Amino acid sequence: MVNVAVLGYGTVGSGVVEVIRTNQEVINQRVGETLNLKYVLDLRDFPGDPVQEIITHDFEEIVQDKEVDIVVEVMGGIEPAYTFVKRSLEAGKSVATSNKALVAKHGAELLKIAKEKNVNFLFEASVGGGIPILRPLHSSLTGDVVEEITGILNGTTNYMLTKMFYEGANYDEVLKEAQDNGYAERNPEADVEGYDACRKIAILASIISGKQVDFEDIYCEGITKITADDMKYAKEMGMTIKLLATCKREGDKICAMVSPCLLHKSHPLFNIDGVFNSIFVHGNMLGDAMFYGSGAGKLPTASAVVGDIVEEAKNPGRNLGVMWSEEKLELEGKEELKRRFFVRMKGSPEVVKGKLAADFGEIEFVNIEGMQGEFGFVTALMPEGEYEKKAVAYQSEIISMIRVEK
Amino acid sequence: MVNVAVLGYGTVGSGVVEVIRTNQEVINQRVGETLNLKYVLDLRDFPGDPVQEIITHDFEEIVQDKEVDIVVEVMGGIEPAYTFVKRSLEAGKSVATSNKALVAKHGAELLKIAKEKNVNFLFEASVGGGIPILRPLHSSLTGDVVEEITGILNGTTNYMLTKMFYEGANYDEVLKEAQDNGYAERNPEADVEGYDACRKIAILASIISGKQVDFEDIYCEGITKITADDMKYAKEMGMTIKLLATCKREGDKICAMVSPCLLHKSHPLFNIDGVFNSIFVHGNMLGDAMFYGSGAGKLPTASAVVGDIVEEAKNPGRNLGVMWSEEKLELEGKEELKRRFFVRMKGSPEVVKGKLAADFGEIEFVNIEGMQGEFGFVTALMPEGEYEKKAVAYQSEIISMIRVEK
Numbered sequence: 001m002v003n004v005a006v007l008g009y010g011t012v013g014s015g016v017v018e019v020i021r022t023n024q025e026v027i028n029q030r031v032g033e034t035l036n037l038k039y040v041l042d043l044r045d046f047p048g049d050p051v052q053e054i055i056t057h058d059f060e061e062i063v064q065d066k067e068v069d070i071v072v073e074v075m076g077g078i079e080p081a082y083t084f085v086k087r088s089l090e091a092g093k094s095v096a097t098s099n100k101a102l103v104a105k106h107g108a109e110l111l112k113i114a115k116e117k118n119v120n121f122l123f124e125a126s127v128g129g130g131i132p133i134l135r136p137l138h139s140s141l142t143g144d145v146v147e148e149i150t151g152i153l154n155g156t157t158n159y160m161l162t163k164m165f166y167e168g169a170n171y172d173e174v175l176k177e178a179q180d181n182g183y184a185e186r187n188p189e190a191d192v193e194g195y196d197a198c199r200k201i202a203i204l205a206s207i208i209s210g211k212q213v214d215f216e217d218i219y220c221e222g223i224t225k226i227t228a229d230d231m232k233y234a235k236e237m238g239m240t241i242k243l244l245a246t247c248k249r250e251g252d253k254i255c256a257m258v259s260p261c262l263l264h265k266s267h268p269l270f271n272i273d274g275v276f277n278s279i280f281v282h283g284n285m286l287g288d289a290m291f292y293g294s295g296a297g298k299l300p301t302a303s304a305v306v307g308d309i310v311e312e313a314k315n316p317g318r319n320l321g322v323m324w325s326e327e328k329l330e331l332e333g334k335e336e337l338k339r340r341f342f343v344r345m346k347g348s349p350e351v352v353k354g355k356l357a358a359d360f361g362e363i364e365f366v367n368i369e370g371m372q373g374e375f376g377f378v379t380a381l382m383p384e385g386e387y388e389k390k391a392v393a394y395q396s397e398i399i400s401m402i403r404v405e406k
Numbered sequence: 407m408v409n410v411a412v413l414g415y416g417t418v419g420s421g422v423v424e425v426i427r428t429n430q431e432v433i434n435q436r437v438g439e440t441l442n443l444k445y446v447l448d449l450r451d452f453p454g455d456p457v458q459e460i461i462t463h464d465f466e467e468i469v470q471d472k473e474v475d476i477v478v479e480v481m482g483g484i485e486p487a488y489t490f491v492k493r494s495l496e497a498g499k500s501v502a503t504s505n506k507a508l509v510a511k512h513g514a515e516l517l518k519i520a521k522e523k524n525v526n527f528l529f530e531a532s533v534g535g536g537i538p539i540l541r542p543l544h545s546s547l548t549g550d551v552v553e554e555i556t557g558i559l560n561g562t563t564n565y566m567l568t569k570m571f572y573e574g575a576n577y578d579e580v581l582k583e584a585q586d587n588g589y590a591e592r593n594p595e596a597d598v599e600g601y602d603a604c605r606k607i608a609i610l611a612s613i614i615s616g617k618q619v620d621f622e623d624i625y626c627e628g629i630t631k632i633t634a635d636d637m638k639y640a641k642e643m644g645m646t647i648k649l650l651a652t653c654k655r656e657g658d659k660i661c662a663m664v665s666p667c668l669l670h671k672s673h674p675l676f677n678i679d680g681v682f683n684s685i686f687v688h689g690n691m692l693g694d695a696m697f698y699g700s701g702a703g704k705l706p707t708a709s710a711v712v713g714d715i716v717e718e719a720k721n722p723g724r725n726l727g728v729m730w731s732e733e734k735l736e737l738e739g740k741e742e743l744k745r746r747f748f749v750r751m752k753g754s755p756e757v758v759k760g761k762l763a764a765d766f767g768e769i770e771f772v773n774i775e776g777m778q779g780e781f782g783f784v785t786a787l788m789p790e791g792e793y794e795k796k797a798v799a800y801q802s803e804i805i806s807m808i809r810v811e812k
Contacts, residue, residue, distance in 0.1 A: 019549050019691045029729075030548045124546065130692045132546035139545065140530065140538035142436045143425045143712025268698060271677040285425045285709040286536045289699035292674060293692065303691040306549025314727070321720070323435070 005039040008075035015302030073097040096308035098125035104199040122308035130300030131293035144283030155275035156191035193222035201245035211329035221259040255332040335385030344399040411445035414481035421708030479503040502714035504531035528714035536706030537699035550689030556652040561681035562597040599628035607651035617735035627665040661738040741791030750805040
């Protein structure tokens with residue numbers, strides 16, 4: 001028998017209990033013995049819910065119970081999650097978590113403790129919800145050097161941008177609708193400013209580099225400035241706008257960034273609509289691959305957590321060796337990253353054509369019928385630092401700039 | 407040091423050597439020791455190629471060398487691959503293979519020998535080329551009951567159908583073009599008749615059921631009868647036609663099938679174009695997920711093989727417990743499977759409207775401008791057996807039938 005304690009009976013916690021109870025039989029087969037829910041930790045009581053029988057309000061009961069093999073942290077936030085996870089690992093228990101904030105901040109340290117104690121710290125659900133991505137990176141793409149990971153990692157903003165694309169709606173309208181439908185929080189900052197996606201790409205960057213990538217070091221730009229007019233230009237170019245979290249390797253250097261990007265319809269991520277997430281991976285041998293699924297939601301997230309629990313239950317006393325050291329990775333600045341830039345500018349292209357070509361290389365103009373007093377263009381491929389330097393001279397004319405993803 | 411012998415220096419074999427040599431350093435880090443190519447078995451010599459130094463023409467040299475830990479079978483075909491793999495496992499060596507014919511036929515038996523000998527038999531590359539799908543099913547989706555796997559598992563036919571969709575070309579033209587471009591064999595039967603996809607879905611069905619699914623039991627229909635006119639109807643309905651290999655679970659029953667299907671543009675597989683493969687998975691907890699990538703090609707396939715080698719090198723003396731017994735699974739007949747059917751019929755809808763509705767339920771007519779003397783319609787949801795029974799009365803009027811995937 002493998003005993004499990006779940007910390008937190010909120011959305012994901014109750015999902016974990018539901019997944020285990022629903023699929024108990026096949027899960028036991030896969031583990032090779034019975035997976036037993038021994039405790040659920042929560043401040044509240046749940047009278048009438050069968051879980052009430054195993055509710056405890058005291059973490060000490062769990063951490064001091066030698067029979068508990070696996071602790072599932074699904075409370076969210078840094079504290080007391082961090083303390084509980086650390087103490088569980090130190091007590092020789094494996095831990096599975098869905099907590100991206102915790103993993104982004106303390107992942108390396110917790111993995112180190114897990115290794116020392118010969119147990120495991122797994123966190124598949126912290127990136128991409130139900131989508132299997134961390135374990136495939138760790139145990140399938142092991143013949144490759146991963147040169148790029150680019151993901152649509154936030155369902156809320158993808159839902160909003162999808163609405164803006166198909167319905168021509170403006171940012172404020174779709175935000176209100178997303179809030180009314182429960183897809184966005186009343187305070188939507190973590191989603192719309194890109195902070196959520198930023199923590200997830202920090203975790204992915206740490207996994208593929210094997211070093212600590214701090215999310216504070218990652219340039220992060222949200223979707224709050226994207227307008228219905230921007231989307232019109234995108235459509236005219238056969239593109240859409242997506243909030244992309246990306247991590248690219250060039251030689252020894254790694255650059256990471258979160259920002260809205262123009263994406264051509266030939267790109268595998270172009271068609272990822274609504275609240276779904278998707279992660280594009282380019283390996284130096286594999287080439288392009290993509291992983292798609294539900295990036296959030298009670299049962300999909302819980303499915304990933306239970307996948308981790310089963311993996312831990314199948315590997316007692318055996319650390320699976322996820323490589324992510326505490327050594328800090330110095331990210332390359334975004335100034336070095338070469339790409340093309342889409343710029344909306346006041347005035348008329350005829351007047352400044354020559355000057356623009358001299359500054360931004362072979363440019364392509366984009367015209368939208370009925371768009372008065374402005375025009376759009378795409379620059380040649382250039383490092384972002386060079387674009388910024390050149391753009392200074394046009395400060396008062398530039399309406400907006402959106403990065404172009406290949 | 408972990409010693410590897412590669413059987414066969416053809417496309418995939420030379421790819422395996424290239425992947426290991428190119429990424430030797432990171433591969434060694436992941437294994438925790440040096441992965442050493444000790445032998446390459448081939449009937450030929452390769453003077454001038456560095457591989458010549460480790461070429462052997464004699465399998466006995468490999469199987470009797472106690473230093474060889476892992477044997478990589480990339481020869482293809484059933485014999486001598488089967489004998490070599492079996493003898494390698496019996497000699498206590500782990501085996502990685504890309505050989506779908508071998509795995510579909512002898513997978514259960516070879517897994518059993520691997521388990522008895524406490525080694526591993528892995529075959530990620532045999533389905534979906536470079537796409538990680540078997541290991542995610544085995545070690546990530548372990549909290550789920552997989553209720554459906556539907557894949558575009560053959561790049562050649564997908565390339566052809568994509569051309570037919572975008573260019574309105576006819577079957578014969580695109581086959582010739584695919585042959586001229588090297589995407590299709592001179593004898594294209596294995597691809598266009600669906601036999602290749604059929605072996606792959608047999609492997610997937612075996613993995614998710616844990617029992618032996620014989621590919622001979624799977625209804626298999628290729629794309630040879632699909633015409634430019636069929637594709638016109640598909641477009642009119644907001645759909646496309648794809649060769650789908652599918653395995654669905656309904657209660658205790660599992661049904662598998664390979665056939666061209668109409669797919670609506672809201673389906674995740676709709677946008678999978680060209681030679682790419684993609685595998686859609688529905689778990690009872692996870693919901694929808696999809697895995698996308700290169701289904702063939704030297705380096706993507708080799709990348710998956712090397713992923714298996716690394717997994718085996720990291721797990722010496724430890725069977726990973728892939729569940730696939732020799733017990734045969736009796737598949738449900740396709741007659742029981744409920745879906746809708748698209749039918750092209752001679753004549754005019756007005757005349758037979760009432761009769762068709764009485765036989766096929768609430769039908770939807772599809773009209774293509776300029777299509778003379780025929781019309782199309784989609785039946786209500788019904789078991790295929792019932793459709794077949796009803797269709798008998800219209801035998802001389804029905805031009806063609808294509809299954810509709812949700």
